[in-house]
Amino acid sequence: MKHAGDTRKPYSGLSRSLVIAIDVGTTFSGVSYAILEPGEIPKIHGVTRFPGQEHVAGNSKIPSVIYYDKHGTIMTAGAEADSSSITAQAEDEGWIKVELFKLRLRPRTMQLNMNGMRLSPLPRRKTPVHVFGDFLAYLYDCTRSFITDTHANGAFLWSSVEPDIQLVLSHPNGWEGPQQTRMRNAAVYGKLVPDTDAGRARIRFVTEGEASLHGCILSGLAADVLSNPSKHGFLIVDAGGGTLDISAYAIKGTSPLAMEEIAPPDCIFAGSVFVSRRAREFLEDKLKHSKYGTPDSLDHITRKFDETTKRLFRDRNELQFIPFGSPLDKDLPVGIRSGQLRLFYLFSTDLFIAAVNCIKAQIEASHGVIRSVFLVGGYAASPWLFKQVQLQERLAPLQITVSRPDTQTSKAVADGAIGFYCDHHVSARMSKFMYGVEFLRELNPNDPDHVARKERLCELPSGPKLLPDAFDCILARGVKVKESTVFTRKYCTELTSLSMLSVFEVEIWCYRGGNVVPKWISRHDDAFSTLCVVQADLSLLSGSAEPKTGRNGKKYWTIVFSVEIHFGLTEFKARIKWMDNVGIASILYVISHRSLFSIGSSQIVGPRPSCAFFLLTCSAAGRQSLFITNVDIA
Structure with a gap:
């Protein structure tokens, strides 16, 4: 089967335009765009260069972090905010670090079990909409710089399309009209669009589940399933930093490719950030009588857990290590030797059990037509999520296969949001x-x-x-x-x-x-x-x-x-x-x-x-x- 880009129709507009998709994630964010030339087939590009990570070629995701000073002025954001020099400067000057701000936009009906987790305090006179708008403005500015620096005559290109740039904002499946309104207001606050009806109409929304579907199509990950119009359905399970978004689809035609949603999409708080927060809670209890149990030490050890142990974790019965210090760091009673913390049973299974139950509920709501599950998103690479939760084993009796892409899909939402705008493969929703x-x-x-x-x-x-x-x-x-x-x-x-x-x-x-x-x-x-x-x-x-x-x-x-x-x-x-x-x-x-x-x-x-x-x-x-x-x- 051809990729969506091979079957995409030429842009039918009368003048050049630009569409930008911004995926503000709970922990990481990304941007993709397409230049729309009349009569030409749009090509999707990713913004792969952000301040603070120029040395990392092709990195398309940056941390969703902002530093403000005491007066609410933005000091730095994104990858720069994660550097050791900025961390030291922020501590010296009393800056306020804001992260996980996306969770503040959640619907009132989506209960968030904090479980010891605390959201970062906001600066004075800053609301969640303001913070979201500030980060949108930062990503928008990065996109403008990337386009003007990368494309031939980039500055002229940008100036020619800027008055009518189309924006696609992605959000979890569980977000609704009020959340879309707050995101639209944030875009106005960040000056991405003017505060007019015409300006607000330039913003479109797509669920992360549907954007991930288009991302799978664009990368050819689901080619075998999509080439078979057998009326069999499939699930897209987007495991991100904050939410697990589950969407069910069935193929209705292949020329052109057309799909329909076959069950109401679902969304639960079971992303990787909650694993990290529960790990910190565990570490806080384990190290409470150790010199390494201070808040700063716990933050450092948890960060090292995120960077190493969590990504490699496979089996809860295996001995785990968190390398966080030098060979001189030692506290034998709590399992610290040569700068490594040794432990068993760090991972809790309740989050993943909830995820499996949610997947099974989608399968039941789809009346037995589901035959494939595609696990995508930044947390899809977790061996624990794929193996120990035993998705394959649990779903095998239902004759359902589980696939985890072997290519990078952490930016599938941003790319897929452009695919949603250009290709429009989903013709019906539940x-x-x-x-x-x-x-x-x-x-x-x-x-x-x-x-x-x-x-x-x-x-x-x-x-x-x-x-x-x-x-x-x-x-x-x-x-x-x-x-x-x-x-x-x-x-x-x-x-x-x-x-x-x-x-x-x-x-x-x-x-x-x-x-x-x-x-x-x-x-x-x-x-x-x-x-x-x-x-x-x-x-x-x-x-x-x-x-x-x-x-x-x-x-x-x-x-x-x-x-x-x-x-x-x-x-x-x-x-x-x-x-x-x-x-x-x-x-x-x-x-x-x-x-x-x-x-x-x-x-x-x-x-x-x-x-x-x-x-x-x-x-x-x-x-x-x-x-x-x-x-x-x-």
Whole structure:
């Protein structure tokens, strides 16, 4: 089978452009890019030269580390921040070292078991978005320097494309709309794009699982599997520094190559950094009565563990050594001799058991079509992860083969993100959760559940007595969604004042609690969250709306509209559609929690009070009609 680069179509744009993919990892980061010339096939390049590691030819990954001074000014970042001279200067001048900052962007629903781990303190007046933006700006500047220094007429090339550079930011499978919004805000803060709708629209997102899939395709690692359109599926298991991202796909065609997601992607905190942190916790307890048990010594020994023992570890029953000092370093009672710490049973298996369970859950969710597992990412090279966790042995009864690439895949996410932009091999994705809106449910006096909620009863101008907080599912969990698929529900609203049309809003809810559609929205349950409130100006409909008279003689108006959900790409979108005097009108939004980014003339705003709008269901001529209304709740 040909590599994706051999089958990639020529760039169809009318002018030269540049796309940059930035993979900010928990521990290491990388950048790839492609120059898009009209009529030419794009070629992917990696940024392989960063300040502080010019002596390492072809190194495409740098540490995700920043040093700030006491006032929050960036002093250094990346590879330079790991040098011994910088470490000494930072200690002398009181600089603040910030690492693992990506974990601060995690969704509230993804619980992080710290297990003794502490995230680095942030400088004063610096938020996680600011730090993320500072590091994006650093990587962006490194990319500009690399392109201008490497390519012929590089300075002219950069200046010609800079006003419209396209950016692809990768993130873990478990990140959602709010995290994408914070990353987009970080890019604006770092001045990668201007703070305009057009500037923000230049940023696209891709999950690390899907980027890793494209990385495997680009390198030819999965050629045998991808060349067989047998409908057999495969897993991409991206073992990175912070998360383990698992994605399931099946081949739907080979000319051109087309794949579909066949299970909702998964993501757990089980990356290499947690192994290191647990190792430090173990060392802290082992050396607590030794002169080597000071915080500085523990940091040094843990760092040496990262650089040597962790990378070579194979069997927990074997004697392990951490070389950290000189031949004069000795403390026999704790196992230190000739500058080496001797120990047994350093590695805990619970992280890896969780990883195996997560992989098995994906296989079950894929209904038995999985036949191959590709283990990629920076931590995929770990002999322990591959051998001792016994992925092959555990999955062999299911007739599933496990492959670990023998080529370098630590930069697969950045390269794959460019492949995602250029090749677009995934044509359908699986919805991870349920998405819908709140509606008013008609009171059933014979239902105890309804009676228990009776104190919140409200009445529409047209008469029906209704209960708030009911949930109407527009898109269920585990549904295959093609890019062209639209999920829509038709609603109408009863308004007591046409002035409300100028700030018409619909709240989009997300339910993470499973596959059974809940009857009610529980606002204090972590399984429920508000994605956003979509706002549109429907004041043009006021001229065509006909007044009606309610039971109490009060005038009201009925407005009909639709809510559409687009979920075929890696970023959630929604549309409010309505009929005016001319025809169908609509506003399309990129759904971003508490964001002001919009496509069109209206904005997306943050959550509003829950009593603002409700939906009503009732039966009419055997068909279900739904209403959304604004009423005074007595």
